Amino acid sequence: MNRFDSMFSRLEGERRGAFVPFVVLGHPDLEASGRALDLLARSGADAIEVGLPFSDPIADGPTIQRATTRALAKGATPSRCFEVVARFRSSHPDVPLGLLTYANLVVRPGVDAFYAAAGRAGIDAVLVADVPHREARPFAEAAKSAGVAPVLLAPADAPAAALEAIATLGEAFTYVLARRGVTGVRSELHLDHARTFDALAKLGAPPPLMGFGISEPSHVRAALTAGARGVIVGSKCVAILDREADEETRLAELGRYVASMKAET
Amino acid sequence: MSFDGRFGEFGGAFVPELLQPALDALDAAFREASRSETFTRELEGLLATWAGRPTPLTKLRRLDVGGARIYLKREDLLHGGAHKTNQVVAQALLAMKMGKTRLIAETGAGQHGVATAMVGAMFGLSVRIYMGAVDVARQRPNVDRMRLFGAEVVAVDSGTARLRDAVNEALRDWAESYPDTHYVLGTAAGPHPYPSLVRAFQRVIGREAKAQFLEAEGALPDVVVACVGGGSNAIGLFADFIEEPGVELVGAEAGGRGSKVGDHAASITRGTLGVLHGTRTLLLQDEEGQVAATHSISAGLDYPAVGPEHAHLAATGRARYVAVDDQAALDAFRKLARFEGILPALESSHAVAAALAIAAERQGARLLVGLSGRGDKDLATVMAADASTEGSR
Numbered sequence A: 001m002n003r004f005d006s007m008f009s010r011l012e013g014e015r016r017g018a019f020v021p022f023v024v025l026g027h028p029d030l031e032a033s034g035r036a037l038d039l040l041a042r043s044g045a046d047a048i049e050v051g052l053p054f055s056d057p058i059a060d061g062p063t064i065q066r067a068t069t070r071a072l073a074k075g076a077t078p079s080r081c082f083e084v085v086a087r088f089r090s091s092h093p094d095v096p097l098g099l100l101t102y103a104n105l106v107v108r109p110g111v112d113a114f115y116a117a118a119g120r121a122g123i124d125a126v127l128v129a130d131v132p133h134r135e136a137r138p139f140a141e142a143a144k145s146a147g148v149a150p151v152l153l154a155p156a157d158a159p160a161a162a163l164e165a166i167a168t169l170g171e172a173f174t175y176v177l178a179r180r181g182v183t184g185v186r187s188e189l190h191l192d193h194a195r196t197f198d199a200l201a202k203l204g205a206p207p208p209l210m211g212f213g214i215s216e217p218s219h220v221r222a223a224l225t226a227g228a229r230g231v232i233v234g235s236k237c238v239a240i241l242d243r244e245a246d247e248e249t250r251l252a253e254l255g256r257y258v259a260s261m262k263a264e265t
Numbered sequence B: 001m002s003f004d005g006r007f008g009e010f011g012g013a014f015v016p017e018l019l020q021p022a023l024d025a026l027d028a029a030f031r032e033a034s035r036s037e038t039f040t041r042e043l044e045g046l047l048a049t050w051a052g053r054p055t056p057l058t059k060l061r062r063l064d065v066g067g068a069r070i071y072l073k074r075e076d077l078l079h080g081g082a083h084k085t086n087q088v089v090a091q092a093l094l095a096m097k098m099g100k101t102r103l104i105a106e107t108g109a110g111q112h113g114v115a116t117a118m119v120g121a122m123f124g125l126s127v128r129i130y131m132g133a134v135d136v137a138r139q140r141p142n143v144d145r146m147r148l149f150g151a152e153v154v155a156v157d158s159g160t161a162r163l164r165d166a167v168n169e170a171l172r173d174w175a176e177s178y179p180d181t182h183y184v185l186g187t188a189a190g191p192h193p194y195p196s197l198v199r200a201f202q203r204v205i206g207r208e209a210k211a212q213f214l215e216a217e218g219a220l221p222d223v224v225v226a227c228v229g230g231g232s233n234a235i236g237l238f239a240d241f242i243e244e245p246g247v248e249l250v251g252a253e254a255g256g257r258g259s260k261v262g263d264h265a266a267s268i269t270r271g272t273l274g275v276l277h278g279t280r281t282l283l284l285q286d287e288e289g290q291v292a293a294t295h296s297i298s299a300g301l302d303y304p305a306v307g308p309e310h311a312h313l314a315a316t317g318r319a320r321y322v323a324v325d326d327q328a329a330l331d332a333f334r335k336l337a338r339f340e341g342i343l344p345a346l347e348s349s350h351a352v353a354a355a356l357a358i359a360a361e362r363q364g365a366r367l368l369v370g371l372s373g374r375g376d377k378d379l380a381t382v383m384a385a386d387a388s389t390e391g392s393r
């Protein structure tokens, strides 16, 4: 059973939603990124999404772009990032780990080799930001043969046929977009996604986690009320790790933030 | 099943799911327009009365070409100063049919930005252009032109601050703005349907040139040469010759200042398979898939990938691609100015240089060269290069 499946059944028993922070691997550097993952797991994250830095992150706003640039400058190659993941996995055998990446990092080493490496490192699920459902089949099949769950993105206004393919191909969870645009913090969010959640549920899609723009406690409640099984919070976590402050201060702030968001689930 | 945007193993549509409906809508509008006589008449009317088609075919007179006969297809004389206008008029018509009121575009040399800005001014559409900060500095006259046409020009500092980063920024804008905005992609690359759409609307270059060449020479050219950035002027010129087995097709990429990574932008001759900006194609990248930095003296060729159809034409051997370095392009620029009274764009100068090299090897060959744009925008770069070679003497 995938670690995400176990997480959802545990949370169902607790009648709570999942809080899933996102950080960029290798940011602010490789060593510190390993410590940030540890901190997240200890502060109440139900699962963690990690981003594999890519030179051309078209789905990301300024915060995650900047973190990506910093990580790449510090030598965050995919293989070194996978080493960080593997170290985390050896000390946290149960925390579900999702990976977010871009198609070129999968295609370049070869789709099969990429998913095998992700699986060996201890990644449970992979979402490729620039692979829509029509291109997804070879990626999803390679993922499944490596024992990794393929995750697909479901935009709120996706046509029915797209939702159907997303529901069929995806495993572990469905990443429901809270809004249009690229990653980044928004104070105003209209989380009126009941139709999307209904449609996904009828299609038997994997449980929906909502992300993109979520940063405040009130967003967590709104997303869960609308029908999400949890939230993914990226830019806010990344921004905290990007601050000009010593590492201890940054990690303390991140820990407080994660605890405060988890409390809303 | 309709065409899925594959050219052999290349092509496709690798975009965030969010953008798929916008691409589907564009594909549908494009198909409908392709069948519509009204659309074709409207487009052809604008190209004739506003943009100045047909463009002439000019035979080189004085430049010593060793007995070869070289003809230039003069897209530099098209309104705006480059071939870009052809397909921008078409995309703007499609945008309006789709009910879009705003256009965004990336630009490298600034020619595609200029074309989009002036078409936006003509139709009353609001326009925002993304341009790498490096290119804003080296193609200044085009920045001024875009602003005079009423466009907002955004200088992109992220990444390498070049064309590729401008595309990234345009895609990010579109992910938010697609409900009212059309992304006027400027080359025969990007996700389906752009490579097919841009090809269809640039095909006029080769269609005219073929007839003009036959008229002038009573035969088809032996070799057709064009420069390749993303590949739009080249595919437009090649399209009507692909089915002519006797015609050799040559694409000139940016060889830059050397063969080391970061010193050139020769994505076909030195690239490997990858996915960038929505398409599976050949690109310049490292072992693990990070896209490489590029260099070319010409902003419009300074791009780490190439349109999928060119990758396919290279793979099948139907077209041949050569890397032309900065110095050869500058030499061709000066020669064309000095002996023919024509200032080519530095992009187009790569094609001229490749043609001159072929002519030197083949006595009496008949060549057709795409002169994709004019070189006024490049005067500062050329003067600076002159000054530095004089300084080093």
Ligand SMILES: Cc1ncc(COP(=O)(O)O)c(C=O)c1O
Binding pocket: B082, B083, B108, B109, B110, B111, B112, B186, B187, B188, B227, B228, B229, B230, B231, B232, B233, B234, B299, B300, B301, B345, B347, B348, B372, B373, B374
């Ligand atoms: C004059 C000119 N030629 C060629 C190019 C390269 O583009 P493409 O390969 O799409 O023709 C550009 C792009 O900016 C250009 O301005």
